[in-house]
Amino acid sequence: MLFKLSIRNMRKSIKDYMIYFMTLVLGVAVFYVFNSLESQQAMLSISNDTREIVALITEMINYVSVFVSIILGFLIVYANNFLIKRRKKEFGVYMTLGMGKKNISVILLVETILIGLLSLVIGLIIGIFASQLTSIIVAKMFSADMSHYQFVYSSAATFKSILYFGIIYLIVMVFNMISIGRYQLIDLLQAHRKNESIKTKNLGICVLLFLVSVGMLAFAYYQVTQVFNGSQIELLGQMILVGCVGTFLLFYSLSGFILRVVQMNKGHYLKGLNCFVLRQMNATINTTVVSISIICLLQFFTICILSTAFAINETIKKDLRDLNPVDVSITSYVSMNEGIQGNESDVFDVLNKVDITSADFSEYTFANVYNANVYMKDSLAPIVDEIHDSFPYLQLDDAEETFMSVSDYNKIAKQFGNEQIELANNQYAAICDYDNMKNLRDKSLSKGTPITINGQSLVPKYDHCIYGFVVNSASHMNMGIIVVPDQFVMNMELRAMHFNADYAGDQEHTKLMEERFRTLEENGDLAYTVYSRIAMAENATGLTALFVFIGLYLGIIFLISGAAILALKQLSESSDNVERYKILRKIGTSERMINHSLFVQIGIFFAMPLSLACIHSIFGIQVANKLLALFNQNDMLAPIAITAIFIIMIYGSYFVITYLGSRSIIKEDSMV
Structure with a gap:
């Protein structure tokens, strides 16, 4: 039974x-x-x-x-x-x-x-x-x-x-x-x-709280975009808290005075069923301030998570294409391999152990980098105080600059397709591809900061860093290399050597070479760091997949949760307001007008948290870019477009079903 x-x-x-x-x-x-x-x-x-x-x-x-x-x-x-x-x-x-x-x-x-x-x-x-x-x-x-x-x-x-x-x-x-x-x-x-009890709020207090909330959000926006530099995690946490409180106060204050503001415009307020819709909305917001605030924050995190995940995906793909111009790069640091002399034979002595010879490469270059007892505090002297304030964790006193001869750099630049450099005997240039560091170096170079090597002063040829790098990489990580005339490296201390090469042969030969390099690494025989284009792509793709899958997982769940709560709340409101719709019918209101008012009411209810979430996201995505500055993200248009499609699909589906369900409730119950 x-x-x-x-x-x-x-x-x-x-x-x-x-x-x-x-x-x-x-x-x-x-x-x-x-x-x-x-x-x-x-x-x-x-x-x-x-x-x-x-x-x-x-x-x-x-x-x-x-x-x-x-x-x-x-x-x-x-x-x-x-x-x-x-x-x-x-x-x-x-x-x-x-x-x-x-x-x-x-x-x-x-x-x-x-x-x-x-x-x-x-x-x-x-x-x-x-x-x-x-x-x-x-x-x-x-x-x-x-x-x-x-x-x-x-x-x-x-x-x-x-x-x-x-x-x-x-x-x-x-x-x-x-x-x-x-x-x-x-x-x-x-x-x-x-019905849920609605307490009348003091108009003056609501206006004051609205101004306070706007001030709090503006302050948080300013702090995270102008003051936050990517490393001040404590500041970021504080501003997130300020933003959450500001969001709650904004919705709380709106529910107390927005109806009275609209009532001042009698022509609009009394048109059609606007007065009914606005009163319904005012009552709904009054009883759902906490829910709307939470949903707004969920949508904000969804937009930021999805946009950032898709942006990282696109950025890593682009970086893999741009930053891996050769099949393999090999680097050895003197501190890890004291036996190296900075000669080609150092590399091939190791490679010969697995039957890799110069004949296996169609083209290769060899270059050394050096130390000269010059530190970042010297090359960035005019802006040291500014750096200490903005990047307190960057130890300029201990960070030694890296040097390379102009002829060695030009060999690699030609091989990589980058800009080559010409220097006079008293000039130097800086190459860099890491944006945050490039900005700092550009400021110092624009002031003509000299450096001293073996008692001789060199001045910068350019007032900015030249874009460049010297080995394969998964991301823009070159913090800076100083290029000097060849004679200046003769008495410098060898720091490391770089070997860049393209494989000779077909796809089978490439596969064989990858296996041999992997064998050397697994056996621990390779005293060198290998940056294979194929291996870099696999590792970078794994990082991309991690961001994309986790971002999609959380983003979709947050979207479903927020949309479902809004939908259920609106359906509940429709059920509670059946008697009011009966009265509208009794006084001669057409079904078309009732349906339109219901559509507008649900639309406003769904749009309110999403609108503020979009505003939050404008600044939140900037914060995400600072936190993930390693990926040098610039173009966010495509990621935001993909995120918008997800939101429209899920959020829009819930909106349509909510409208149809609410319309069904007020129709069926009115016939009882």
Whole structure:
């Protein structure tokens, strides 16, 4: 009997369950997709190093999944609270007919289990098929061979999804039974007549709080964009806290005076159903200040996380193309290998151990770098105080400058396709590709800062750093090398030597060379650091994948959570306001006007937190760029566009379903 009643109730309330059901399905599908990554790599032909990278990503996702489960747990409890509230009158009727709270709890338990099982099954099915797309993404990222592609099912991801989902649902069931046990019959029967209490706020205090909130946000924006330099983590934490408080105060103050401000414009306020919509919105904001503030912050973090993740992805790809002009770079530092003399034979003596000779390379260059007892405090003397204030962790007194002869640098510059340099006997130049350091050096060079080598003073030829680097790299990491006329390096202390080369031969020969270099590294015989273009691409791609997958995982969950809370709150408001819509119909308001007012009301409610989140993100993305200055991010247009697509897809879907659900509620209930 109770089971049949539960089935009948589910069919009758299917529209009420739509948002709840959609959220559960999306949550399960996303959870499965990201936790099935380990299984996806099993069928791909990738190297052992890449498998280790994928294993690391999988481990990170496992940790993030715990956090995601907690978020989904709170979300499901919130959704259940809405459903119970929506059906209070129904439960009151059951009790009037003699049904006990225990039986009502059983009905609710059966419904919860059924909707949970249905959403779990559908979510897993969607996740299984969607995860095949993950295989393609992983394969593309790691340049894997998909010739042996086959449909992949992850039992481990399924088990994790069922386990976490089961624990969350167990908590929800207990919550439901406790909630039903607390209600009295009179409360259930009169639930439709009770609305959340709204306290009238003092207009003057609200205006003052609005000004304070705007001031707090402006102060936080200024601090993180103009004062924060990427290393002041304590300052960043303080400004995030200021921003959170400012966000709450902004929404709190708006709910107290925005209606009165609009009322001053009588022509607009009294037009159509504007007065009804604005009063409804004012009441809604009054009772959801905390929720809207949290959702705004969630959306802010979502935009920043997704935009930054996609930006890092694009930047690393570009850097791999630009910063790896040769097949392999080899560097040896004297401090790590005291036997080197700075000759080509030093390199080939080691390479010959695995049958690598000069004939294996189509072109190669060899260059040395030196020390000259010149420190950054000398080459950056005019701006030392400024650097100490802005970068307190940069120890200029201990940072020794690196020198290279102009002929050696020009050989590498020609090979890499970079600008070559000509110097007079009393001139020097600085090469650099790390933006933050380049800005500092440019300031010093523009002041004509001289350096002294062996008692002879050299002046800069250029008032800025020349873009350049001397070995393969995954990112812009050249902090600066000073290029001097050849005669000045003759008496300098050898610091390191660089060997850059392209392989001779076809793809098979390249593969063989990579294996030989890997063998030397694994055996510990190579006293040199090898920067292989292929190995650098694999490692950098792993870092890219880590950022992208974690960013997508958290971003989508945050989006779903924020949109679902807004949707459920608006559906609850529509249910509470049915009587008001009945009155509108009685006084002759058309359905078209009512639907339009409902659309505008829901649109404003969804747009408010998103609008402020977008403003926050303008400054938040700048902070992310400072924190990730290593990646030299510049063009954020494409990442922001991709993020916008994600937001429109998920946020827009919830908005449409919320509008249709709310319209259905006010129509059906008006006919009762």
